[in-house]
Amino acid sequence: MNDSIPVAGEEYKSGFVAIVGRPNVGKSTLLNSLIGQKVAIMSDKPQTTRNKILCVLTLPDAQILFIDTPGIHKPKHKLGEYMVQTAENTLHEVDVIIFVIDAASDLGAGDQYILERLKTVKTPVILAINKIDQMPPAEILPVITQYVDKFNFAAVVPISALHSTNLADLITEVKSYLAPGPQYYPEDMLTDQPERMVIAELIREKILHLTREEIPHAIAVDIEEITARDNDNLYIRAVIYVERESQKGIVIGSGGKLLKEIGYLARKDIENLLGSKSFLDLWVKVKKDWRNRDNTLRSFGYE
Template sequence: MTDQAFKSGFVTIIGRPNVGKSTFMNEVIGQKIAIMSDKPQTTRNKIQGVYTTEDTQIVFLDTPGIHKPKSKLGHRMMQAAENALQEVDAILFVIDAAAGLGAGDRFIIERLSGIRTPVFLVINKIDLVHPEDLLPLIQTYKDLYPFQEIVPISALHGNNVRTLLDLIKQYMPEGPQYYPSDQMTDHPEQFVCAEMIREKILHLTREEIPHSIAVYIEDMRRQDNGVVYIGAVIMVERDSQKGIIIGKQGALLKEIGKLAREDMERLLGSKIFLELWVKVKKDWRNRDNVLNELGFKLE
């Protein structure tokens, strides 16, 4: 009796902003690699998450929520999302069951026309709707696109996620194991740590802040005492935003640092000494040199 062939493949996760793509990714991987927030357009880069079992490896690409761009950053985010539709083995189109069909979904379905890759309709947040409301919703989407599979889930609570994974496995071709079994993302630790800081800012600040910030790690090293030192810069567009993030007597910046450090210690399994600085860089979202430095490169 021969051993079963190993299967591997790439799966893109697409959908409108705030439908739960990152929550799904984190549930599958079992560790926070994509930041979560109730603010739209939280994900800015293609976050690659790796799910490995004894006989299968699935590499997930969590893309920025597809939206109408309003800056150079927005255009690069959209290009990243659309590029991720190419040369993958399956596409998960995630929708919000509670929100229903919107113009953004129609826009994405237009982008899917002509794509030969199998597309799954993943109906997320089913815990927020009555089961009887699901059938009409499914029919609405079926009338717009010939989905290969339709799977209702709750990424937040894990409902039906394993069923979805089993279905995805069936569509994966025979192939190599691209990453070691214990590797969960292709992003370096510095990137994940910067994202954890940005997540805390999104949770703790008002509406005008989220899209105006970027975070990058200037220095990360393990000291002789075993503590990992991390120096990070929070970049904003205006002086007033700098004041908001620092907070009264530095209180908000301290809270951001405390919460981010707790996540980092879980991620790295080490004590962390975290230093944060806030710098103003006017209109950085429309400056090509800054976007390139932050990794939002045109492909």
């Protein structure tokens, strides 16, 4: 994203910004648009983001460290409890909070729950009203009124994360609440996520897109090996874990068709990310009830 060079005497700013909201309001889409590259996976399935993801936006006058959090929701298993705790803990660790809502959805119990949590912190909260491209401009004002009546926001910015509408205005508002500070990371760094985790998430994204019902949330992906071959191509072996034998058959598909499609789509994103040709070797295994097992959750990176 382009930004003006600071005038003489203006101090460089930096700080941490949490992106919070209900599941499926477009938090990951917003993060990717702000950074200018796909880092967080996107899906129309709720509760897509499971881990706290740090992404770095370096501008001429500031470095903003965005934290994409799991959607805050009522948990149904230990993984869900971990996700919600991760999101809520982040509220107390940042300099600014961006609360993302869906402009086309009514203020419901989930939004009200988050608002109550936001009232417990002293951090400035910016309301980002997302998906304004899906509704007439005249209908946006009532949405703003509905929310500002319930919370004292530091700013309100209507946006379209998908089309990058008003994102420069959102960045301007964020910077106004950051204190002078150093550049924490190199300017070419986009995320603190290990390469293996980003690859695993790209694979999981394709499964989210291609499956339905209980399958998406029963999936975990573990990268067992990344090896550079003589021709500089990468060999990547990944295991897709499901909770039941019936789910394994669904993910593989008739004659392995679905698994091949998952691999084909994931490999394209992985090659774009790494800048080299890759061979993706996918396996599917059953690990019963993994979402309720503490040791398994830790082994998959959910600390």
